[in-house]
Every structure is written in C-alpha cells, then in structure tokens.
Amino acid sequence: MRAHRHIAVLGAGIMGCSTALFLARRGVAVSLFDEAGEPFTGASRWNEGKIHLGYLCSADSSLRSAQHVLSGSLLFGKLTEELLDTSLDGVITEQDDLYLCHRDSLVPADDMAHYLAQVSSLVRSHPDAGKYLVDASQARARQLSRTELNATTGADEISAGFHVPERSVETNWVADRFLQAVAAEPRITLRLGERVLAAQPQGNSVHGRWTVATDLRQPEHYSEVINALWHGRMGVDQTAGIAAAGVWSNRYRQSLFLRTRQRVRTPLRNYCHRPLRRHQKLQ
Numbered sequence: 001m002r003a004h005r006h007i008a009v010l011g012a013g014i015m016g017c018s019t020a021l022f023l024a025r026r027g028v029a030v031s032l033f034d035e036a037g038e039p040f041t042g043a044s045r046w047n048e049g050k051i052h053l054g055y056l057c058s059a060d061s062s063l064r065s066a067q068h069v070l071s072g073s074l075l076f077g078k079l080t081e082e083l084l085d086t087s088l089d090g091v092i093t094e095q096d097d098l099y100l101c102h103r104d105s106l107v108p109a110d111d112m113a114h115y116l117a118q119v120s121s122l123v124r125s126h127p128d129a130g131k132y133l134v135d136a137s138q139a140r141a142r143q144l145s146r147t148e149l150n151a152t153t154g155a156d157e158i159s160a161g162f163h164v165p166e167r168s169v170e171t172n173w174v175a176d177r178f179l180q181a182v183a184a185e186p187r188i189t190l191r192l193g194e195r196v197l198a199a200q201p202q203g204n205s206v207h208g209r210w211t212v213a214t215d216l217r218q219p220e221h222y223s224e225v226i227n228a229l230w231h232g233r234m235g236v237d238q239t240a241g242i243a244a245a246g247v248w249s250n251r252y253r254q255s256l257f258l259r260t261r262q263r264v265r266t267p268l269r270n271y272c273h274r275p276l277r278r279h280q281k282l283q
C-alpha cells in the first residue's frame, strides 16, 4: 500500500476498529470517526457474543445463511487474537450452546434436527473447522433425550432441545481490549464525539478523492472512505450516491445488567467466567 494514503473509517464498533487496525498496521494513516465519546459503545459491546456457525438460521433451509456466516466465524478467534495480540482463552463459553424448540416454532422439531445435522456436516467439511473457538472439525448437533429436556426445562411449550458446538465470547472484555489496541496505534487518529453527516466523491482532486463532513467540521479530504456505521450507514451511503440495496431491518432488545459481588448462577447459560463475570447478563 502507498504510504500517503489517508483513509477515513466511519464508525468505531468492531467493524470500524478492526478495519482501522488492519489498515494502520499496513502503514496507512486512518481517521476513525464515531459520534460517541469512545469506541465500542454500541452493538459491538452489548451483543450476545455468539460466534455463529449457522445453527441459528434454521428458517433458511437453503443453508445460504449458514454458508454466509461460516467462514468468517471460523476465523473470528484467530483474527481477533492477531488484532488484539492476546489470547481469547478464558473468555470463551465453556459448553456447547443449547437451542430449544418451541412447540409453535415456525420450524418444527424434526425439521430443526435435520437442519442442524446439515449445518454440522457443513462445518465438518470446512477446511477451517479446526480453527474455530474450539475445534469444530467433529461438529455434531445432539438432540436431548426427554429426560434431559425435562431436567433442563419443565416448560410444556418446549418440544425439543439440541446441543450445538457453538460458543460465545465475552463481549465487554473484547471491547476493552479493542479500545486499548486502537489507543496504542499511532497511525489511528480518533475522531470521537463527531457525527458523520456525509461522505462524497470528489473526482480526482489532488487533496483526496473523497470528503467527509461532520457536525463539527467542514468537509475534509481522504483518499478512501470505509463506511462501518451500522445503523447510520445507509444515510451516509446515500450522500455518496449509493442507493440502499434492499429493505433494512433493525433489531432492538432490552437487557438488564446487574453488578454483583460474586458470581450469579442463573438457569440460563453463563456468559462470563472471568473477573468480568460480576456483570451477569439476564435475558
């Protein structure tokens, strides 16, 4: 890459911070924008941290959704450890995830069992299956027996349960390491507290082929712009003349976070098993 490139990365969630780190470590100057006061205040910090292998997408029996997420998820741990220069050991959930099937599920239990078996086969045949958070090269979904299901949930509404070899990472821990990594990178200039309003192409201007305008500054020139704004992305894309590719949906969830002096065991799965476990997530 040419040394004089100066790239604006819009949005300092996991996408923007990862991109900024990759670029900076290849010698590129990066300005990293976020309207919040620090990186990682949004979905990237507060999501469930599940590194999806595709088991969740049983409503898409074509397996396209599973194929879409699989390659990136298998390499998530390796790439993240490389970016953060630290091991994820200890912030990965210890047990296989459990999927429960509601009796009114759009995907009936038998179809779900079939779908999960297909995903397992997809995972096993992937060349990077051994590089997942745990070795997934022997991935299998296992249906709970009736006794196991009753011991797990007494709810009549649940018709079946399946263990799948999916894991989650502790997102607060990961977020904090990203903050440190970005702060330690001299080629990244943080532009926090600035709302990006527009990114526009400028033809072949010698000052840079793109401008970025924010609520605080006049348009500034950059050689390229990478839009990682998540919920803000489409509005800024439009200012660059890029039309929305399709219908956009947003997911909102309310969560309750408690701080306790000691570990709390809930009947739900345990997300945290390091010191941060004081933040027990209830859903």
Ligand SMILES: Cc1cc2nc3c(=O)[nH]c(=O)nc-3n(C[C@H](O)[C@H](O)[C@H](O)COP(=O)(O)OP(=O)(O)OC[C@H]3O[C@@H](n4cnc5c(N)ncnc54)[C@H](O)[C@@H]3O)c2cc1C
Residues within 6 Å of the ligand: 010, 011, 012, 013, 014, 015, 016, 033, 034, 035, 036, 039, 040, 041, 042, 043, 044, 045, 046, 047, 048, 049, 050, 051, 052, 194, 195, 196, 197, 228, 229, 230, 231, 232, 233, 251, 252, 253
């Ligand atoms: C409740 C919930 C649970 C989820 N669970 C999972 C899961 O288990 N596994 C999984 O893989 N994914 C999960 N996801 C999805 C995952 O969180 C997102 O795909 C991921 O965090 C997106 O990262 P990002 O960097 O693109 O966006 P974000 O983390 O949202 O970062 C975008 C940044 O852009 C900034 N921004 C937006 N507009 C502007 C603007 N105009 N100017 C300046 N800054 C702006 C925001 O402040 C934000 O910091 C979940 C999402 C939600 C909401």
